[in-house]
Amino acid sequence: MKVIAVRQKILKANSQAARENRARFSRERVCVVNILGSPGAGKTALLERIAGSNDLSMAVLEGDPETAMDAERMEKAGAAVIQVVTRGTCHLDANMVQLALPRLDYRNRDFLFVENVGNLLCPASFDLGETMRWVVLSTAEGADKPFKYPAAFKTAKAVVINKIDLLPYLDFSMDQVKDGLAQICPKARVFKVSCKTGEGIDPLMGWLRGFSRNPAKTNSKS
Amino acid sequence: MHEMSIALSIAENVKEVLLEHGDVTPISIRIRIGCLAGIVPDVLRFSFGFAATDILGCSPGLEIEEVLVSGRCLDCGEHFTFDTFPVVCPSCGKARIDHTGGRDLELVSLEVEDNNEGDRCQTKDPESQ
Numbered sequence A: 001m002k003v004i005a006v007r008q009k010i011l012k013a014n015s016q017a018a019r020e021n022r023a024r025f026s027r028e029r030v031c032v033v034n035i036l037g038s039p040g041a042g043k044t045a046l047l048e049r050i051a052g053s054n055d056l057s058m059a060v061l062e063g064d065p066e067t068a069m070d071a072e073r074m075e076k077a078g079a080a081v082i083q084v085v086t087r088g089t090c091h092l093d094a095n096m097v098q099l100a101l102p103r104l105d106y107r108n109r110d111f112l113f114v115e116n117v118g119n120l121l122c123p124a125s126f127d128l129g130e131t132m133r134w135v136v137l138s139t140a141e142g143a144d145k146p147f148k149y150p151a152a153f154k155t156a157k158a159v160v161i162n163k164i165d166l167l168p169y170l171d172f173s174m175d176q177v178k179d180g181l182a183q184i185c186p187k188a189r190v191f192k193v194s195c196k197t198g199e200g201i202d203p204l205m206g207w208l209r210g211f212s213r214n215p216a217k218t219n220s221k222s
Numbered sequence B: 001m002h003e004m005s006i007a008l009s010i011a012e013n014v015k016e017v018l019l020e021h022g023d024v025t026p027i028s029i030r031i032r033i034g035c036l037a038g039i040v041p042d043v044l045r046f047s048f049g050f051a052a053t054d055i056l057g058c059s060p061g062l063e064i065e066e067v068l069v070s071g072r073c074l075d076c077g078e079h080f081t082f083d084t085f086p087v088v089c090p091s092c093g094k095a096r097i098d099h100t101g102g103r104d105l106e107l108v109s110l111e112v113e114d115n116n117e118g119d120r121c122q123t124k125d126p127e128s129q
């Protein structure tokens, strides 16, 4: 019997593909946003809002376990889009993204949004080579989610609290969610929005414009 | 489902290491998992049984070392470790905590048997038999 010491990252194949993606995105000067959130949190609704504002050039990579429904929605919203159907797999990985890129017209656009599979667990472990991660959390899911899914929130650059139009009907505590976010991801930007009414979308757009390749043409950046 | 894809990656990693070590059979695999990695050890062990059988042609044991999260209290400076949120400082009871680590997913080592002495299972390419 002998022991072979290894000490290597279990997801090193994914890390390698993610590194390649990241190098490519930075060469092509596209800001890539990996969007995480539970099923139905409003990831696609948020992307429809962003596309609808018509002042950013964007492409979208949709990851879903089945169907091209979200891609169809984004097409209607006017975005260049590709659907990656994961056939039941609960997350996108860097390799799936790499394989899909040649079929997506994302070059020379400011943003590539990747809508990950609806799930707060698995996508958190898989770096896609993105520039930043967002988590979309809808009010109906409850304010305890940052504590329950720290891995997802920990790496978020922005947390979008969606469906604030529903607040009057829920016991969602904004204080509790703020406590959670302050512990898990104190540096994340927090936006409160309703993709249904459009409330709160403007501040998010203003912040987002700061990441476009020519932020000077816009009025707000951070 | 998450555990299954991690289990498959572990088996792939092990397969790669074994290729560099000649005629050996893995008996047990040691890994480290951060407490914030979102992985349930029992589920991972269960999944690994299938993944290993599929990829390695045998089913070595999986020893899981859980890695705690390191916290530092922003109010009193206390350093401590914990395994889950929410967390308060054990010294002053406040909840403003800076934390690092806890997302590790690492293959640490393999315990193997030299096949000259006897094998418990088949790790080489089944076709070559």
Ligand SMILES: Nc1nc2c(ncn2[C@@H]2O[C@H](COP(=O)(O)OP(=O)(O)OP(=O)(O)O)[C@@H](O)[C@H]2O)c(=O)[nH]1
Binding pocket: A037, A038, A039, A040, A041, A042, A043, A044, A045, A046, A070, A117, A118, A119, A162, A163, A164, A165, A166, A193, A194, A195, A196, A197
């Ligand atoms: N009331 C309300 N409903 C919303 C809001 N945003 C989204 N919805 C609704 O919530 C449901 C789910 O929204 P989607 O955008 O499909 O959610 P998703 O996160 O993309 O879902 P998956 O891709 O399936 O994981 C839809 O019926 C939306 O119309 C909101 O701000 N307020």
Ligand SMILES: [Mg+2]
Binding pocket: A043, A044, A045, A070, A115
């Ligand atoms: Mg969607």
Ligand SMILES: [Zn+2]
Binding pocket: B073, B074, B075, B076, B077, B078, B089, B090, B091, B092, B093, B094
């Ligand atoms: Zn303290």
